[in-house]
Amino acid sequence: MDERTRAEVERAEAALVEHYPRLVRLAYLVLPPSMGRHRKVLTAHGLVQRALPWRVPRRPVGALPAQRGSDAGSGYDLVRQRTLELALAYEDRQRPAVLLPTVPFVWGLRLFPRAGGADELALDQALSAVPAAVRAALGLWHLEGLEAEAARAVLARAGVPDPDMALRAAGQLDRRTGAGAGALLNSGEFDPCTVQARPTDLLRRRQRVRATGVLAAVLVVGALAMALPGGRPAGGSALTAAQQALDPGRLLRVPNEQWARTARVDFTAWPARGRQAGDRQLLARALGVWAAPPAGTRIVAAADTSTRPPAAPPRLLYAGLIDNVMVVVFHDGERLVRYAEPQDATPTLHFARVDNADLASAGGLVIGRGNGWQRYLIAPWVAEVGVRDLLAPDAPSHGLHLAPDGVTDRIPTPPVDGAPCGHWPVAEFRSSPRIDDRRSFLMTDLGDLAPVHLTSVPPAAAGGGPGEATGAPALHSWARTACALRSLRGTGVRSVTNWAYARQELPEGGGTATWVCNRADTWRGSGRAMVQFQPPAAGPADPGRIAGRAVGTAACSPFGRHVLADVHWQAKSGKWYLLAAGSGELAKVDVSGGVRAAAQAPVLAVPAARNTTAQVAGRLRDGRSLPAMLP
Structure with missing residues (x-):
């Protein structure tokens, strides 16, 4: 390694030491929320401490680190880039040994940042619902102060496949954070260098120590028995549970x-x-x-x-x-x-x-996948399989050939995010009459091993459970919503439901609009909701407009039956209106701010300029207030 490279590495080391808290905060933000706060704290410190290149030339004994000069920023760029790459790799499940920090190691304590308030909690929940690349983009903006072009370049060098998508998603998340993501990310809630310590579960720790001692004793006895002449485990009783699992x-x-x-x-x-x-x-x-x-x-x-x-x-x-x-x-x-x-x-x-799967969600799995196609392995109780296009609701489904072992022919995969959404193929399964539940249900692929069950709730069934999305009204509702499914790819979704919760007559004879809440439930129990405003359209697959979003919510489920959203809409005359619509239990809608109006009904339409800022809230029949879902 030449002197120039040695100088660069020394500058990087100096930058790491000087900006250590800043780098650890960035790593903590990007690491997967599923790791838990204790493990994220330790891993963030470990990644930053390993952010220097592996082959670092040794300085002579007594030598001092290189002094920071005018080009010291390049040293910081090096360790920041390496930190980001290591943190992003955790979400991609790429974990070679170099990614497993051995230090710091903490025994007997749980470490976690100081708890914040409601705003910090809401941001933390929103961050847990987006990919690591989006969290990285947000960190580069608010923690590193980079402009969009610079952040895009850093993300690209870190191996993010679509930096533009990550930046767009980060911008949307930023806009949905009313208190300002920048200030919140710099708070103690997201500071892994200022932590609190608590003991681990003392009783469980004692049990684990005892279990480890027993296991070690069993292994020693088993090894001695095998070393003796003719030594063999009697009847296989010495096999451990782990060994049995591999048989x-x-x-x-x-x-x-x-x-x-x-x-x-x-x-x-x-x-x-x-x-x-x-x-x-x-x-x-x-x-x-x-x-x-x-x-x-x-x-x-x-x-x-x-x-x-x-x-x-x-x-x-x-x-x-x-x-x-x-x-x-x-x-x-x-x-x-x-x-x-x-x-x-x-x-x-x-x-x-796939815990707590049922007849539909256990109806098939993705057995093979290629460039633009996939195959399902279907459940033994599925008697027929067809393929239909959600964007062509009036077209019939086409039967699909099944091999004797339950594997289907190839099925086209839905378009990924960023690709044109000209079709959305789904599989239609029909259950066998032998289980006395002859029904058809729709399954779609969102990138996971388990396909996603699509359901529907008509307006008349508000508050009830979802039904299958195979009838004509449900198919027409899904035709205008299907392309929004792309944002759910790879998020562990179990089922997605469309609920047409309100219909509204538009001003100036503009026809009838439908308000649809699209709810996605994950296998881990959390959910997200999105409200679409669907005015009269030229075609059955014309998408609606997104009027509101929420993550980590029960909205639009049987446990969150009340919803309210609003949009600005332009009539054919060119005049703009503020429209709002709520579910059936809403008795009143109030508008304040740049526009003041009220309606003793679940829907409201009031003239308002396109850029008018207004706050919309509702009152339920039992007197409780209901804020509008934010876009």
Whole structure:
């Protein structure tokens, strides 16, 4: 390494020391919220401390670090770039050993930043619902003070595939934060250098120490027994639970007709299928990679899904060749695990949460995926599968061929974010009459192993549970909403429901508008809601306008039946109006600010200039207030 490189590294080291709190705060923001605050604090410190290049020339004994000069900023840029790359890699599940900080290490204590107020909590919830690249973009703006072009360049160098999308999403999140994201991100809530300490669970710690001692004793005794002449574990009793989980002979296998004789119709009723279901060598390789992924293994996990090894023998669902890729699928009661073994390539593990699945959400899984296509493995209780385009609600579905092992022909995948949304293919499943539940239901792919169940709630059923989205009114509602599903890709969504909660006659004979709340529920329980204003359209697939969004909310679910939103709308005459509409229990709508008006009804229309700032709120029949959902 030449002197110029040595000087650059020394400047980077000086910058790291000087700006250490700033770098750790940025790493803490970008790391996945699912890690928990204690682990995020330690990991953020560990990543920054490892942000220097690995091969650093040793300074002579007694030498001083290089002094900061006019070009010291380049040293900071180096460590900031490296910090960002390491933090982003955690969300991508790319975790080679270099990404696992060994320091700092804390035993017996839990560390976490000081708790903030309601604004900090709301921002933290909003940040947990967006990808790491969006959090990085927000940090580069508010923590680093970079302009959009500079932030775009940093994101691109860090390997973010679509920096422009990340910046747009960060801007939207910033606008939705009424208190100002910049001030909140610089508060104690997001400061991993000023932390509080509490003890861990003392009783659980004592139990773990005892369990570790017992396990160590068992291993020692087992090793001694095996070392003796003729030593063997008696009847396999010395095998640990982990060893049993890796034995292909212990895999759980459900009888072929079990699904027709049980009241629990979910993944636990799937039989083992596929031509290689009896290939012990393949099954052993799949279990071994799951337990200890070798270097280079690609690991993909849905949001907040654990990638831990099997704790007990899992259930085998499938083993076979899919498009020249050997595929094995397991179910451990909580997760689906798909092992893919391409020819002459490293394997892939794909994890998805499916706890509390039901007849529809356990109706299929993505068994294979390629460039613009996918295949489903369907449940044994699905009698027919068709394909329809959500953007063509009046077109019939087309039947899809099924192989004897339950694998479908290729199905086009929906467009990704940023691509033209000219079609939205979905699979329509029809259940078997043998389970006395003959119904059709729609499933769509949003990038995870488990497809997403699409449902609908008509206005007359306000407050009730969702129904299937296969009728004509539901299909026409989804035609105008489908393209908004792209924003949910890869977020661990279980189901999405459209609820047409209000209809409104527009001023100046503008026709009838529909207000639709689109709610996405995840496997982990959290949800997000989006309100669309849908005026009369030229075509059935013309998208509506987004009038409001909320994350970490019960809005538009059976536990959050009340909703209110507003938009500015222009009549054919050129005149602008402020429109508002709420659900059926709303008795009054009030408008204040730049416009003052009231209506003793769930809907309101008042003349207002396009840029008029107004605050809309409602009053429910029981007297409670209901603020409008913010855009």
